[in-house]
Amino acid sequence: MSATVRDRAAPRTGRPGPLWALPGVAFFALFAALPMVLVAYLSFTHWGGLGDPRFAGFDNWTRLAGDRLMHRAVGLSLLLTVASWAIQTPISLLLGVWSAGRQRGRAVVSALFFLPLLLSSAAVAIVWRALLDPNFGPLAWAGPFLGLGTVDLLGGSTSAFWVIVFVASWQFIPLHMLLYQGGARQIPETLYQAARIDGAGRLGMFWHITLPQLRNTMTTSSILMVVGSLTYFDTVLIMTGGGPGTDTTIVPYLMYRAGFRSWELGYASAIAFTLVVAATLIALVMVRLTGFGSMRSTREGI
Amino acid sequence: MTSPRTAAALAALTLLTVTACGGGGSSSGDEMHVWMYQDTLVVVQEGAVERFNADHADDGFQAVIDQVPGDNYVERLRTAMGSGEQPDVFFNWGSGSIAPYAEQGLLEPLDDLLAEDPEFADAFLPSVLESGKVDGVQYGIPLRGTQPVVLFYNRAVFEEVGVEPPETWEDVLSLVDDFTEAEVTPFALAGADPWTEQMWLQYLVDRIGGPDVFARIAEGDSEGWRDPAVLEAADMVVDLVDRGAFGDSYASVSYTEGGASTLLSEGRAAMHLMGSWEYSTHLDQAREFAENDLGYVEFPPIPGGTGDPANVVGNPTNYFSVSADGPHVEHALDFLRYTAQDEYVADMVANGEVPTTANAEEVLADSPNPEFATFQYELVRDAPHFQLSWDQALTPEVATPMVTEIEALFNGQRTPQEFVDALAAL
Numbered sequence: 001m002s003a004t005v006r007d008r009a010a011p012r013t014g015r016p017g018p019l020w021a022l023p024g025v026a027f028f029a030l031f032a033a034l035p036m037v038l039v040a041y042l043s044f045t046h047w048g049g050l051g052d053p054r055f056a057g058f059d060n061w062t063r064l065a066g067d068r069l070m071h072r073a074v075g076l077s078l079l080l081t082v083a084s085w086a087i088q089t090p091i092s093l094l095l096g097v098w099s100a101g102r103q104r105g106r107a108v109v110s111a112l113f114f115l116p117l118l119l120s121s122a123a124v125a126i127v128w129r130a131l132l133d134p135n136f137g138p139l140a141w142a143g144p145f146l147g148l149g150t151v152d153l154l155g156g157s158t159s160a161f162w163v164i165v166f167v168a169s170w171q172f173i174p175l176h177m178l179l180y181q182g183g184a185r186q187i188p189e190t191l192y193q194a195a196r197i198d199g200a201g202r203l204g205m206f207w208h209i210t211l212p213q214l215r216n217t218m219t220t221s222s223i224l225m226v227v228g229s230l231t232y233f234d235t236v237l238i239m240t241g242g243g244p245g246t247d248t249t250i251v252p253y254l255m256y257r258a259g260f261r262s263w264e265l266g267y268a269s270a271i272a273f274t275l276v277v278a279a280t281l282i283a284l285v286m287v288r289l290t291g292f293g294s295m296r297s298t299r300e301g302i
Numbered sequence: 303m304t305s306p307r308t309a310a311a312l313a314a315l316t317l318l319t320v321t322a323c324g325g326g327g328s329s330s331g332d333e334m335h336v337w338m339y340q341d342t343l344v345v346v347q348e349g350a351v352e353r354f355n356a357d358h359a360d361d362g363f364q365a366v367i368d369q370v371p372g373d374n375y376v377e378r379l380r381t382a383m384g385s386g387e388q389p390d391v392f393f394n395w396g397s398g399s400i401a402p403y404a405e406q407g408l409l410e411p412l413d414d415l416l417a418e419d420p421e422f423a424d425a426f427l428p429s430v431l432e433s434g435k436v437d438g439v440q441y442g443i444p445l446r447g448t449q450p451v452v453l454f455y456n457r458a459v460f461e462e463v464g465v466e467p468p469e470t471w472e473d474v475l476s477l478v479d480d481f482t483e484a485e486v487t488p489f490a491l492a493g494a495d496p497w498t499e500q501m502w503l504q505y506l507v508d509r510i511g512g513p514d515v516f517a518r519i520a521e522g523d524s525e526g527w528r529d530p531a532v533l534e535a536a537d538m539v540v541d542l543v544d545r546g547a548f549g550d551s552y553a554s555v556s557y558t559e560g561g562a563s564t565l566l567s568e569g570r571a572a573m574h575l576m577g578s579w580e581y582s583t584h585l586d587q588a589r590e591f592a593e594n595d596l597g598y599v600e601f602p603p604i605p606g607g608t609g610d611p612a613n614v615v616g617n618p619t620n621y622f623s624v625s626a627d628g629p630h631v632e633h634a635l636d637f638l639r640y641t642a643q644d645e646y647v648a649d650m651v652a653n654g655e656v657p658t659t660a661n662a663e664e665v666l667a668d669s670p671n672p673e674f675a676t677f678q679y680e681l682v683r684d685a686p687h688f689q690l691s692w693d694q695a696l697t698p699e700v701a702t703p704m705v706t707e708i709e710a711l712f713n714g715q716r717t718p719q720e721f722v723d724a725l726a727a728l
Contacts, residue, residue, distance in 0.1 A: 049384040050406045134551035135565060155493065155553025157715065244553045245710035260377050262702040
């Protein structure tokens with residue numbers, strides 16, 4: 001009796017049957033799950049891309065644990081992640097909240113801010129490298145003009161790394177600004193009205209209403225930033241090639257170098273697998289810590 | 303809604319894959335694919351393909367050249383060789399660059415071809431054929447002109463400063479001071495493409511310790527890097543860097559995008575150690591400079607060095623290799639013979655190349671720059687040893703970290719001793 005009721009009730013909830021998920025699942029299985037399994041397998045082999053992979057046991061993994069280049073790359077990747085987050089979050093939060101206002105001027109300015117996002121990563125990297133060229137770019141005359149002599153940002157150990165951080169921020173702040181803008185526009189006006197009646201100032205309202213209400217947006221944006229930074233690659237490849245020396249060789253670039261320069265695909269797979277596991281774990285931990293996963297509404301009590 | 307969109311995405315993806323493969327070329331069907339590194343000199347091979355196709359017009363198949371962009375030629379080739387999409391004939395650098403393929407049995411040995419046809423075998427300079435071998439088996443036939451590394455200089459800048467091109471190492475050091483004083487960078491150096499920095503070490507090590515130092519390393523003995531000649535060469539590099547021989551912004555100068563060459567042709571740098579192809583680069587991008595002001599000399603001897611100062615480094619030439627077990631092996635072997643024909647050699651000379659065939663000397667007068675052509679030919683002919691570029695002589699898993707270490711040495715990120723230790727650990 002109750003079963004029939006449930007059967008009849010099921011379609012009415014509007015939930016599609018599992019069959020609808022099939023294309024998505026098949027796509028994921030073919031282009032994400034299967035390659036990951038293959039990478040896990042390859043990490044236990046020696047393979048140069050020719051002939052059959054030779055089983056290597058834990059060779060690649062012990063080498064990975066003792067590889068100074070890998071330790072350095074992990075450090076650089078973590079620094080890139082933390083720096084990107086610390087720089088991009090405040091700027092995009094403020095820009096996003098500011099651009100959420102309905103004034104026309106703000107709309108025009110935010111459209112301009114948005115432009116870098118429309119360019120492909122490769123184009124962004126090529127343009128910035130040309131701009132920073134010490135011999136043929138604008139810096140070639142600007143440096144001596146400002147009394148700085150030759151400015152070779154991409155050739156310096158520390159400066160090259162911070163150029164990468166800067167270009168990443170320049171490129172991705174617009175995206176996160178957009179997220180925060182959307183988030184800020186979702187905040188019910190009634191909250192601000194109530195606060196105003198209670199005599200709250202602008203800063204107070206930002207601190208006690210806007211920020212808490214943007215908590216979920218912040219989690220989404222942070223996860224995107226962290227995972228994006230951990231897998232950042234194209235800009236490094238085009239702008240510095242991991243150099244000078246190995247000073248911008250972050251983990252994804254090291255993986256590329258091992259795989260497609262040295263043709264040690266087994267070792268590259270071990271790096272890749274480490275990266276996948278680390279990025280997944282970090283994203284999971286972030287979801288847990290922020291309570292994002294429990295999907296508690298920020299509107300409780302309204 | 304979902305499935306049509308997925309289908310569309312799948313279709314788009316398939317399309318992408320198909321286009322991506324389309325650039326390469328499989329060895330099936332009635333076409334014999336010849337992969338060439340894309341540059342301005344491919345016209346010579348195109349001529350050979352035309353003659354080959356004319357001779358085989360009735361056989362119902364033809365040869366085609368696939369020009370692969372240079373930036374990722376090596377990656378594309380490796381992927382194709384590993385996935386059963388091998389080109390029938392392909393351009394390469396001989397030696398270490400084809401060793402992994404030879405080990406996997408993917409290449410057709412060419413010893414029989416040379417033995418059956420002594421006239422063909424004798425057409426090439428023996429020292430140049432040598433680098434087409436892997437473990438004593440011939441896998442590559444020379445297809446290009448020779449490319450020794452020489453010291454190019456800007457005549458106008460030398461005149462302005464009132465100095466002569468270097469003949470000894472003392473000359474080099476005093477020129478560094480003269481040009482620094484005149485606010486001209488003494489040597490253009492493309493530090494963003496560290497294989498150009500490698501040329502300095504190759505010459506220094508060879509001049510100081512002779513060819514045996516690297517020969518030991520190339521055989522797989524990484525302790526060979528501890529030879530005192532390597533340390534001395536690294537010391538000299540650091541000395542040059544400290545004297546400002548390369549200016550102060552070489553670390554991000556690119557060669558492939560023309561940065562270093564432009565510095566030389568614009569007179570912002572006085573000299574440039576580079577492969578002989580540098581001449582064609584200037585001819586293409588700064589014709590007036592190439593014709594009037596581009597000078598060239600041999601790399602000077604090093605005091606106390608045991609290496610023969612007549613030795614050269616660079617790329618002896620490029621090679622054609624043939625994929626084993628392809629549907630067109632017989633035709634491919636036949637095609638190789640076209641690289642020794644008179645027409646082919648004449649085409650090379652007309653394009654400014656210096657052929658590595660034994661009869662080249664007679665036709666060099668037809669070169670657009672006979673003086674430079676003869677200079678190169680005699681340099682190579684008289685060299686007791688022609689050292690192939692280190693990164694081509696070694697296998698990629700050693701060459702890649704080696705090139706990075708060289709870059710770090712030039713950037714001052716490694717002391718000479720750390721450099722030697724790092725290489726010995728490879």
